[in-house]
Each structure stands twice: as C-alpha cells, then as structure tokens.
Amino acid sequence: MRNRMDHTQPLVSIGIPTYNRGSLLHRSIDSALNQDFENIEIVISDNASTDETPQVCLSYAAKDRRIKYIRQPTNLGPTTNFNEVLKHASGVFFMWLGDDDWIDTSYVRTCVERLIDDPTLSLIAGVPKYYRDGREADVGQVMCLTQNQWYWRVISYYTQVADNGIFYGMMRSADLRDIMLRNTMGGDWLLVASVLSRGKAKTTTGTSLHRDIGGLTSSYQRIAVSLGLRRRQAAFPMLSVASAAWLDLVRDGAVYHKHRRLTRLLIGSAVFVAVALKPLEFKLCHAKVRFSMVMGRFLRVRS
Numbered sequence: 515m516r517n518r519m520d521h522t523q524p525l526v527s528i529g530i531p532t533y534n535r536g537s538l539l540h541r542s543i544d545s546a547l548n549q550d551f552e553n554i555e556i557v558i559s560d561n562a563s564t565d566e567t568p569q570v571c572l573s574y575a576a577k578d579r580r581i582k583y584i585r586q587p588t589n590l591g592p593t594t595n596f597n598e599v600l601k602h603a604s605g606v607f608f609m610w611l612g613d614d615d616w617i618d619t620s621y622v623r624t625c626v627e628r629l630i631d632d633p634t635l636s637l638i639a640g641v642p643k644y645y646r647d648g649r650e651a652d653v654g655q656v657m658c659l660t661q662n663q664w665y666w667r668v669i670s671y672y673t674q675v676a677d678n679g680i681f682y683g684m685m686r687s688a689d690l691r692d693i694m695l696r697n698t699m700g701g702d703w704l705l706v707a708s709v710l711s712r713g714k715a716k717t718t719t720g721t722s723l724h725r726d727i728g729g730l731t732s733s734y735q736r737i738a739v740s741l742g743l744r745r746r747q748a749a750f751p752m753l754s755v756a757s758a759a760w761l762d763l764v765r766d767g768a769v770y771h772k773h774r775r776l777t778r779l780l781i782g783s784a785v786f787v788a789v790a791l792k793p794l795e796f797k798l799c800h801a802k803v804r805f806s807m808v809m810g811r812f813l814r815v816r817s
Contacts, residue, residue, distance in 0.1 A: 523553035524606040524630075526622055527687070529599025530558045531592065532613035536566035543574050543581070545616035551623035555605060556581045559598040562589045592740055593697040600690060608687045615682070615725045624721040625684035634660075636713025637706070639683025640721040651727055654679035656717040659710055664773075665781045667710040672703070672759060673788045680715065681706055682723050689713065692768055699738065699747045700755030700789075704762045707785075708769045756789035 528546045532539055546556050558571050558581065568585060575581040584602060586595065600608060607626055611617065621640050628638045642654030654677040659667045681702045693708045695701050709715065738748035747754040763770055763782035770778055 523551065524626065525604060526551065526554045526607045526609070526626060526684070527599075527603035527605030528554060528556045528622070529596075529603055529608065529610050530556060530613055531561065531595040531599050531610070532558060532563065532567055532571075533561040533589070533592070533595070534563045534565045534567060535613040536563065536570050538614040539567060539570050540574075541616050542611055542613050543570075545619075545621075546611060547574075547578060547580070548619055549617075549622045550619050551626060554580055554622060555603070557584070557599045557602050558582070559584045559595050559602070560586060561592070561595040562586050591697065591742060593695055593701060596695045600695075603687065605687055607684050608690060609684045610682055612682065612725060615723060617723050618721045620721045621723065622684070624718060628718055629684060629686065632714075634714050635716070636689045636709050637680065637683050637685050637715035639680040639715075639717050640723050641717055641719055642677060642679025642682070642723045642725060644677070644725050644727050646727045654725075656719070658716045660714040660716060664711045665777065667714065668707050668763075668781060669784050669788065671707055671710055671715075672785045675703055675706075678702055678706065679723060679725070680717060682725075683715070683717075685709055686713075696758070696762070696766075697741055697743075698754070698758040699741070699743060699751055700758055701741075703755060704759060704767070707759065707762070708767055711769050752792045753790055756786045759789055760786040 530539075530542055530546070543556065543558070546554065560567055560571055560583070562585075571581075571583045571585075575583045582602060584598065586598070590598065596610065599610065607629065609622075609625070618640065624640065625638045629635050641656060643650055644652040644654060655674065657671070657674060657680055659671050661667045661670060689709055689712045693705060695705050698704070706715070735748040738745065760782040763785060764775075764778050
C-alpha cells in the first residue's frame with residue numbers, strides 16, 4: 515500500500531466530485547496521484563453512481579492511503595457533490611478537479627509555490643487546455659486579477675470571464691471556509707468572485723489543466739437540467755448569471771457583508787451590466803472576425 519507523503523510540505527486537498535464516470539475517472543485520479551508534490555490528499559465524492567465508479571474508487575483507495583473515498587447513498591445533485599469534497603478536505607490548500615479532466619505533473623507544486631511566494635494571492639491556476647475527440651481544440655483564458663481593491667478585481671473578473679478554467683485552480687482553504695458553491699447558473703463564477711473579494715488571482719504559465727469539451731459544459735440547457743433549474747435560465751443564461759451575481763453581491767454573499775451596502779449596490783449593478791451584455795459582446799466579436807475575413811478575401815482578389 516502506497517503512502518508517499520512529505521510532511522514538511524503543506525497538505526494539499528484535491529477534490530474530485532464524480533458521477534457515472536467509471537470509464538474516464540482513472541485519468542483524473544492518476545494525474546492527481548502522479549504529482550511531483552507529494553503531501554496531497556485526494557477526496558472523491560461518488561454521487562451514487564450506478565456504473566463501475568465505486569469499484570474504480572475502491573481499487574485506488576486500497577492501493578494509496580492518500581485517497582479519501584466517500585460514497586453518497588443518494589444522488590445529491592452536482593452542486594452539493596462539489597461542496598461535499600470541499601467539506602471533507604483537510605488541506606491548507608484546495609482545488610477541484612473534474613472527473614474527466616487531468617493536470618500536468620507539476621500543477622500542484624507550481625500553484626502552491628506561487629501561493630506561498632505571494633501571500634496576496636488567493637487563487638492561482640495553470641493554463642486551461644480544451645480537447646475534442648482526443649485532440650487539443652483550444653486554449654482557455656489567461657487571467658491576471660491583481661488589482662489592489664477588491665471591487666476592481668471582482669468587476670474585472672466578471673467583465674473578462676468566459677470559459678472559467680481558473681475555477682479549477684489552487685485556492686487557500688481558509689478563503690473558502692464560509693464560501694459554498696451555489697446551485698445557480700454561473701455558480702462557479704460566483705464562487706471565484708467571492709474568492710477574489712479576499713485576494714488576488716492569476717493564471718500562471720508552464721503548467722496546465724486539461725479538459726474535454728463536452729459533458730455538462732457543452733450546453734446551457736444540460737447544465738440547467740442537471741442543476742434542477744427552470745428552463746428560462748437556460749434560455750437566457752447570461753441574464754440568469756447577471757441576476758445571480760447581483761444578488762450575491764448585494765444580498766446573499768456573506769463574504770461581501772463587511773462592505774458598505776451602497777458600495778455593494780454599485781458594484782453589483784456594474785457586474786450585472788457587464789455579464790448581461792456578454793452575448794452582445796460575443797456577437798460583435800464574431801461580426802468583427804467575419805468582417806476581417808471578408809476584407810482579407812477582397813484585398814487578395816484586388817491584389
């Protein structure tokens with residue numbers, strides 16, 4: 515039985531919420547176990563899977579004491595299952611890892627070193643890379659949210675965020691103690707924004723998170739169904755996220771309550787507009803690309 519741990523290093527918890535992913539789960543677990551940073555625990559919460567997932571998890575847990583396997587008696591829904599791995603984590607640092615995603619061998623070490631070197635950071639992530647049918651299809655956002663004022667970090671984040679690969683970065687567990695992932699469209703955005711209210715965040719190059727395009731991330735409608743949300747939230751996803759972000763800043767988010775209500779109202783309104791206008795921003799960007807392509811063809815013909 516393996517039990518590789520270097521107790522001179524801070525403990526890092528990697529949370530893997532899973533459901534019916536027995537055929538791919540090994541890839542995620544192997545990438546966590548094979549980190550060149552040894553003092554880790556891997557918390558797996560099995561959301562009452564009906565496939566071979568329990569057997570896969572039990573087999574890994576029998577071989578390596580760093581794995582903490584939790585089998586839910588009933589399906590709690592994806593949001594609660596994400597919160598479950600955080601609830602059972604013991605590490606100084608914490609990160610989520612999707613059950614069909616994987617990370618570079620250097621991911622944990624690189625992120626922890628950055629967090630230790632800079633106490634003002636609350637979140638650090640590697641570069642997200644996306645795959646379709648086993649081939650790299652896209653590289654995600656590289657974000658730098660290092661403004662000194664919390665409200666500029668939050669506004670900047672909501673203005674920029676698209677694929678939100680930074681959600682799968684490394685965080686300080688202390689910053690997450692009274693933050694829970696909320697069961698709403700864009701709940702992962704709300705959580706990252708809450709972390710940003712406590713410290714800075716950025717993407718670091720040199721190590722990557724790897725994600726398959728597909729699953730729940732492929733459709734707002736599928737996300738809404740999995741979360742048990744109303745259809746209109748899938749029909750108008752950015753408006754739903756904008757409303758949730760406004761409520762989180764102004765009323766629901768406990769991490770913001772220490773700030774003046776007027777400040778929260780102003781920041782919430784700015785965030786609402788920034789998020790609600792994202793579909794228009796996408797259309798304008800698409801139009802610019804199309805215009806550039808047409809002009810390029812025209813100039814080639816003229817030349």
